[in-house]
Amino acid sequence: MGYPHAPHARETLVLSKYFGDREAIGLDGWRKRGGYVALEKALGMTPADIVAIVKDSGLRGRGGAGFPTGLKWSFMKPGDGKPHYLCCNADESEPGTFKDREIMRWTPHALIEGCAIGAYAIGAETAYIYIRGEFTEPLARMEAAVREARAAGIIGPNAMGTGKRVDVWVHKGAGAYICGEETAMMNSLEGRRGNPRIKPPFPAVAGVFGQPTTINNVETLAAVPHILNNGAEWYKKFSRPDNPKSTGTKLWSVCGNVARPGNYEVVMGFPFKDFLYDLCGGPLPGRKFKAVIPGGSSVPIMNMEEAEAALMDYEGMVAKGSMLGSAGCIVIDDAQCMVKQIARLARFYAHESCAQCTQCREGTAWTTKIMERIEAGQGTVADFDTLLEIGDNMTGKTICVLSDSCAVPVVSGIQKWRHEFEAHITGKRCPFRTAAAA
Amino acid sequence: MADVKTINLTIEGRPVAVAEGTSLLEAARTVGVLIPHYCYHPGLPVAGVCRMCLVEVEKAPKLAPACATSVAEGQVVHVHSEPAREARKGVLEMLLINHPLDCPICDQAGECELQDYTFQEGRKDSRYKEPKRFNPVEDFGGDVMYVPNRCILCTRCVRFMDDVAQDPVLNVSERGDRAYIGKFEEKDLTHPWAGNVVELCPVGALLSKDFLNKARAWELDRTASICPNCTQGCNAIIETRDNVVVRMRPRANADVNEYFLCDAGRLDYRWMNGQNRLDLPKARQGGALADADWDVALGAAAAAIRGKRTVVVASPMLSNETLHLLARLIKATGGAGAFRVATGPEAPLPGVKDLALRAERAANVAGAELMGFTKTDTPFSGLVDGDVLVIADHTVTDADLAAANRAGAVVVIGTTMPAGLSRVEAVLPITNFSEEEGTFTNLRGRVQRFLQAKAAPGLARPSWFVLSDLLASLGQATDYFVPSDVFTALASSHAEFAGLSYDTIGLRGLPVLGAAQAAGAAP
Numbered sequence: 001m002g003y004p005h006a007p008h009a010r011e012t013l014v015l016s017k018y019f020g021d022r023e024a025i026g027l028d029g030w031r032k033r034g035g036y037v038a039l040e041k042a043l044g045m046t047p048a049d050i051v052a053i054v055k056d057s058g059l060r061g062r063g064g065a066g067f068p069t070g071l072k073w074s075f076m077k078p079g080d081g082k083p084h085y086l087c088c089n090a091d092e093s094e095p096g097t098f099k100d101r102e103i104m105r106w107t108p109h110a111l112i113e114g115c116a117i118g119a120y121a122i123g124a125e126t127a128y129i130y131i132r133g134e135f136t137e138p139l140a141r142m143e144a145a146v147r148e149a150r151a152a153g154i155i156g157p158n159a160m161g162t163g164k165r166v167d168v169w170v171h172k173g174a175g176a177y178i179c180g181e182e183t184a185m186m187n188s189l190e191g192r193r194g195n196p197r198i199k200p201p202f203p204a205v206a207g208v209f210g211q212p213t214t215i216n217n218v219e220t221l222a223a224v225p226h227i228l229n230n231g232a233e234w235y236k237k238f239s240r241p242d243n244p245k246s247t248g249t250k251l252w253s254v255c256g257n258v259a260r261p262g263n264y265e266v267v268m269g270f271p272f273k274d275f276l277y278d279l280c281g282g283p284l285p286g287r288k289f290k291a292v293i294p295g296g297s298s299v300p301i302m303n304m305e306e307a308e309a310a311l312m313d314y315e316g317m318v319a320k321g322s323m324l325g326s327a328g329c330i331v332i333d334d335a336q337c338m339v340k341q342i343a344r345l346a347r348f349y350a351h352e353s354c355a356q357c358t359q360c361r362e363g364t365a366w367t368t369k370i371m372e373r374i375e376a377g378q379g380t381v382a383d384f385d386t387l388l389e390i391g392d393n394m395t396g397k398t399i400c401v402l403s404d405s406c407a408v409p410v411v412s413g414i415q416k417w418r419h420e421f422e423a424h425i426t427g428k429r430c431p432f433r434t435a436a437a438a
Numbered sequence: 439m440a441d442v443k444t445i446n447l448t449i450e451g452r453p454v455a456v457a458e459g460t461s462l463l464e465a466a467r468t469v470g471v472l473i474p475h476y477c478y479h480p481g482l483p484v485a486g487v488c489r490m491c492l493v494e495v496e497k498a499p500k501l502a503p504a505c506a507t508s509v510a511e512g513q514v515v516h517v518h519s520e521p522a523r524e525a526r527k528g529v530l531e532m533l534l535i536n537h538p539l540d541c542p543i544c545d546q547a548g549e550c551e552l553q554d555y556t557f558q559e560g561r562k563d564s565r566y567k568e569p570k571r572f573n574p575v576e577d578f579g580g581d582v583m584y585v586p587n588r589c590i591l592c593t594r595c596v597r598f599m600d601d602v603a604q605d606p607v608l609n610v611s612e613r614g615d616r617a618y619i620g621k622f623e624e625k626d627l628t629h630p631w632a633g634n635v636v637e638l639c640p641v642g643a644l645l646s647k648d649f650l651n652k653a654r655a656w657e658l659d660r661t662a663s664i665c666p667n668c669t670q671g672c673n674a675i676i677e678t679r680d681n682v683v684v685r686m687r688p689r690a691n692a693d694v695n696e697y698f699l700c701d702a703g704r705l706d707y708r709w710m711n712g713q714n715r716l717d718l719p720k721a722r723q724g725g726a727l728a729d730a731d732w733d734v735a736l737g738a739a740a741a742a743i744r745g746k747r748t749v750v751v752a753s754p755m756l757s758n759e760t761l762h763l764l765a766r767l768i769k770a771t772g773g774a775g776a777f778r779v780a781t782g783p784e785a786p787l788p789g790v791k792d793l794a795l796r797a798e799r800a801a802n803v804a805g806a807e808l809m810g811f812t813k814t815d816t817p818f819s820g821l822v823d824g825d826v827l828v829i830a831d832h833t834v835t836d837a838d839l840a841a842a843n844r845a846g847a848v849v850v851i852g853t854t855m856p857a858g859l860s861r862v863e864a865v866l867p868i869t870n871f872s873e874e875e876g877t878f879t880n881l882r883g884r885v886q887r888f889l890q891a892k893a894a895p896g897l898a899r900p901s902w903f904v905l906s907d908l909l910a911s912l913g914q915a916t917d918y919f920v921p922s923d924v925f926t927a928l929a930s931s932h933a934e935f936a937g938l939s940y941d942t943i944g945l946r947g948l949p950v951l952g953a954a955q956a957a958g959a960a961p
Contacts, residue, residue: 176613193610198486198506355591355610355617356487362532365615369568386565393528396500397489 005262008279012238014249015222016265019106025141027148030109036154038225042117043162047078050121054224056232058239058247063089063180063217064296064326066246066314069224075204076122076212084124085213087189088115088221090131090138091173091180094296095348097328099251100218102263104131104138107222108145114221116155116166117228122214125165129218130185133175142170177352181400182215184354195354196400219251239313240269246313250327254280257287257333268313275312276331287333291416295325297345298405300412301332321412337432338417339424342409343371349406360403363394367410374421377429384414384421447513454509462504462515463491473517474526474555476533476640477592478505481697481790483601488533488592490555492525493517501525523559530560536571536615537641538587546642548655552590573618578608579626581633581647581701586618589643595619595635602698602789605629619643630785630795633701637687646685648705653679661891662689662945664878665703666755666801666871670794671880672699673946676707676872676891683710683872683892691946694884698787700795709870710892714854716867717896727862732897732907739864740911742847743826748773749845751817752830754800756901757876758885759924761802761809762931763905763916764830768810770914773825776817777806777832796881801871805879808934808950818842829856831868831901851904866908867898874900875921877943879950885938886947 004020007013023029030036042050055070076084088111092100103111115127129146131139146168149155159166171189173179179188183197186208207213227235239247246268252275255261259281266275276282276289283289292307293299300322302310310320317324332341350364367390370383391407398404414421423431443458452469461484463473476488486506493504496514501522504515516522533552541547573586596608596619607627611620621627627635636646658677665674665686672695677685686707688699719735720727730738748771750764768775779800786794807813812820818834818841821827827845834842834856842848843860850856851866868874873894877887894900902924906916918924922940929935934950942948 178613198484198503350614353614355613355615356485356593357489358487358529358532358590359489361591361615361617362535366532366535366566366568373568382565389528393525393532397492397525397528399486 005260008264010270010274010279011265012249012267013265014226015103015107015110015219015251016263019102019263021106024107025105025145027109027145027152030107034229035109036113036160038228039113039116039154040160042120042228043160043164047121047123050117050228053232054121054227057227057235058232058244059220059223059227059235060246060314061217062219062223062250062326064094064298064323066324069216069220072204072214072216073118073122075202076124076214078123080212083126083209083211084122085208085211086115086119086122086124086127087182087185087208087213087215088118088127088129088218089180089182089185089215090129090135090142090218091185092135092218092326093132093177093180094298094326094328095345096253096255096293096330097296097326098253098255099263099327101135101138102251103218103222104135104142108138108141109149110222110225111142111218112145112149112155112168114224115168116159117224118214118216118221119166119168120159120164124214125167127166127168128189128208129168129170130179130189131170131172132179133173139170139172146170176354177348178354178400178402181402184400185215186213193354195356196402198399223248238267240311240316243269243311243313243315245315246324250312250324252312252327252329254329254331256329256331257284257289257336258282258331259284266312269316270312272310272312272316273308276307280331283333287335289331290334290336291332291338291341293322293330293332293409294327295323296328297330297348298401298408299323299325300408301342301416303416335432337375337430338413338420339371339375340430340432342413343368343375345409346371346406349402353402353406357398357403359394360398360406363390363403364406366390367394367406371410374424375430377424377427379421379425381425383425384418387411387414445509445511447509447511447515449515450517456509458509460509462493462495462502462507462509462513465509466504466515466517471517473504474558475505476551476590477594479594479638479697481602482594482597482638485593485597488529488590490526490529492522492529494519494522526555526559527561530556531564531566533590534560534564535566536587537590538570540588544588544642545645545650546588546639546655550642551640571615576621578621578644580628581705582627582636583645583647583650584619585643585645588641589619590641591617591619592640593619594638594640595644598635598638599627599629599632602634602787603629603631604788605632607632608635630702631698631700631787633704634688634698637697637699649685653684658684659891661889663872663888663891664801664886665699666878666888667703667706667799668796669798669800669803669881670695670796671801671878671884671886671947672703672793673886674699674703676710678892681892683707694880694886694947695793696790698790698793700785700787702782702785702795707872710872712854712870715895715898716850716852716855716865717898719867719897720865722863727865732899735864735866736904736907736911739849739866739908742849742863743767743771743828743908744912746824746826746846747771747822748826748828749818749821750775750811750828750830751832752777752806752811753832754779754798754803754806754811754813755871756802756806756830757871757874757888757921758802758805758809758879758928759876759921760830760901760905761806761811762924762928763902763909764828765809765811766909766914767828767905767912770909770912771826774820775809775811776814776820777811778815778817779803779813792882798881801880802878804881804883805877805885808879808932816841821845829859831870834859851901851908853898866904867896868901868904869894869898873898874902876902877925877940880947883934883950884947885935885943885950887940887943887945
């Protein structure tokens with residue numbers, strides 16, 4: 001993109017083209033940049049045709065799970081006599097992820113356009129944009145943009161003069177991580193406590209207000225206008241030739257011990273090594289990379305051997321033992337204590353657990369207490385087995401995957417950096433802390 | 439019903455056929471397989487949060503929560519397979535890490551599902567070495583006390599107040615392991631049915647203040663009974679310790695009270711332990727009442743009644759059986775019967791159809807009316823000078839005395855002695871409701887049995903027994919050895935009760951009027 005940096009030559013700017021461009025924020029400026037052409041086109045098409053194009057483009061959910069967007073839309077049965085809803089998940093609460101924030105800050109109308117097209121495609125007259133509570137600036141920009149779009153007749157009871165109703169509403173969350181889980185988000189939207197719901201029923205059957213609902217990520221919806229404007233074939237080209245399953249461009253948020261943190265937009269299948277060392281500028285002076293969490297804090301931690309061999313798409317990350325997730329890339333260098341980093345992640349999950357499921361409510365907190373004890377030099381060798389067994393009990397047994405997400409970094413951390421854990425246990429203190437004090 | 443599909447599956451190797459939409463947990467129950475659970479309760483919406491009921495379903499990628507998984511054709515379910523038992527063991531260990539293990543001082547001990555399942559399939563030790571979370575005990579208002587340290591956050595109480603009482607008072611506050619059951623600002627558990635959260639709580643987190651530290655669960659004797667405190671006829675369990683009623687709890691009955699009992703009902707049991715009891719028969723001897731043998735007292739009562747018109751004022755808390763025998767007494771003497779019933783505000787439980795604390799606060803108003811007794815505010819007003827008044831455990835207020843004392847003679851058959859009566863010829867002490875067996879007819883005409891929960895004081899005898907003897911003393915044919923004999927006689931002389939017997943009624947009751955059809959329909 002690369003706000004706050006100038007775009008790197010190897011980036012492919014589609015979604016992030018106008019990041020940092022103040023004029024693109026307002027409706028006039030956005031129109032000058034080709035805004036709402038895709039919506040006008042879409043409203044002239046049948047919903048089924050839009051779904052077909054999106055299906056054909058290979059666009060997959062950018063929130064983390066990577067579910068094919070067109071397929072998700074096709075679950076919404078037209079003419080079932082029920083109101084349909086589109087929910088845009090702008091909760092972006094995954095640690096290390098800040099791509100949706102930039103889309104909403106710089107190109108709010110791109111999201112509104114995507115929401116309006118998506119809503120029309122699934123037979124919904126209402127789209128809700130659920131923004132996390134901490135996103136005060138994106139909230140203000142989105143609200144202003146929705147007001148502009150409504151005043152201009154782009155959305156509302158007679159969207160773009162076509163007689164079709166497409167309403168977009170912005171809803172502010174209260175700042176809970178779990179509200180990024182789609183069913184918890186729906187509960188929060190309805191004014192309930194943001195607890196994930198049991199599936200089935202799936203949202204396409206009974207979602208928000210008990211009606212058929214589709215939930216899409218900000219980045220997913222923002223990509224839709226580009227696909228309609230340029231065609232599915234154009235979008236499919238952004239992939240590596242040997243993997244047609246991941247298509248398009250992807251925004252990557254990079255943070256941590258790296259020379260140039262920020263957002264980057266690259267095509268699917270981009271080499272992760274080039275990305276880290278070239279685009280992101282490599283490690284800080286005098287340091288070496290030690291680990292990368294490529295897809296937000298919920299995915300397995302990669303060591304550099306895995307990371308440097310990985311390709312940046314859904315399959316490429318899985319092949320190297322991790323996941324693309326939300327593409328919130330957290331880089332950790334050799335000056336950091338892995339035990340401390342993992343303890344910090346566990347603490348986050350313990351804090352954010354909604355407290356419904358036993359394994360998550362108790363397991364996240366227990367994991368945190370053990371991790372912090374090890375970090376403080378009070379660990380025992382038995383803690384390894386306990387942590388791994390707690391991790392096993394927390395995986396695949398709860399309503400949502402928050403509990404799994406807490407176990408993932410702990411388990412992958414013990415597998416890959418066991419020597420650091422052992423150094424804490426045998427030395428009865430954090431070796432990194434000693435080095436810093438010396 | 440005909441269009442509900444039947445699903446066939448296998449649970450723990452047993453073939454199961456249940457209606458489509460049934461949960462695995464309920465399906466397992468039909469073949470006698472108990473799937474351990476905490477948050478699930480048949481009277482509440484499914485939450486699926488405790489994760490205790492995880493079972494293995496063949497070909498499914500993950501363990502399934504049995505409470506929230508519907509049956510599917512051909513499923514093969516393993517409840518006690520290694521993965522399922524390991525998962526439950528994991529849940530139990532997690533539930534216990536913040537649980538205080540203060541069972542020796544916990545009221546729930548002995549009837550605690552956390553204890554039961556831990557003994558059944560939990561670990562023998564805990565690997566938890568860190569400090570436990572602490573929250574202070576809180577008064578939730580009404581009869582309920584909250585001990586958050588013992589809480590396993592199953593949310594049964596929250597769901598009961600939200601969906602059944604429909605009075606949202608409770609919530610889950612905070613998140614993670616800091617979570618606890620909170621109370622909304624300025625709200626208390628004062629709903630007339632709020633006390634049910636104590637029964638619903640699977641552990642010792644919600645306790646009855648009334649029962650607090652009163653008895654250990656394993657010291658209690660439990661008796662199937664009916665709550666006698668209004669005309670609803672909620673099925674109840676009377677719990678006694680050393681012949682003293684210490685608690686009354688709901689007994690499940692889908693046709694009457696589902697799983698619930700109101701606070702007014704459950705807390706109104708102390709009268710059953712009353713110390714002011716009549717425990718010796720008495721007869722008039724030389725101008726004053728004196729203790730007497732049963733034969734003497736019965737003889738005095740019979741002598742007073744014989745040849746006179748008898749007005750019977752009978753308590754609507756008496757059983758159908760006793761009221762039937764009193765009705766025979768009235769018939770034999772050409773008299774009349776009446777009663778008065780105490781009232782209070784009606785308090786429905788919105789989430790259950792036709793369930794309320796009823797305005798009429800007595801167990802057997804419908805039965806008394808069916809037996810020919812007249813409901814009136816002035817039950818003594820039918821007395822004519824010279825009549826014999828039989829008071830069958832009915833209250834006598836000061837306002838009643840003028841009318842009551844017009845009687846030429848009074849026979850008291852009761853548990854307590856009313857004050858202010860003149861010309862009492864005989865006193866026949868009877869057992870109270872908790873000390874005898876019988877049936878009540880509730881306001882919807884449902885006949886339900888109650889069993890004897892404790893022993894009678896002194897020489898008091900069951901009311902049906904006393905009346906049977908009294909009728910015999912008056913030359914009437916009586917050959918009743920057990921209360922069911924009285925009921926059989928009642929059923930054969932009252933068309934509404936035709937076809938009913940203790941056996942067909944069972945412990946869940948049957949409706950009168952149409953009882954024959956119901957009995958015929960039963961397999």
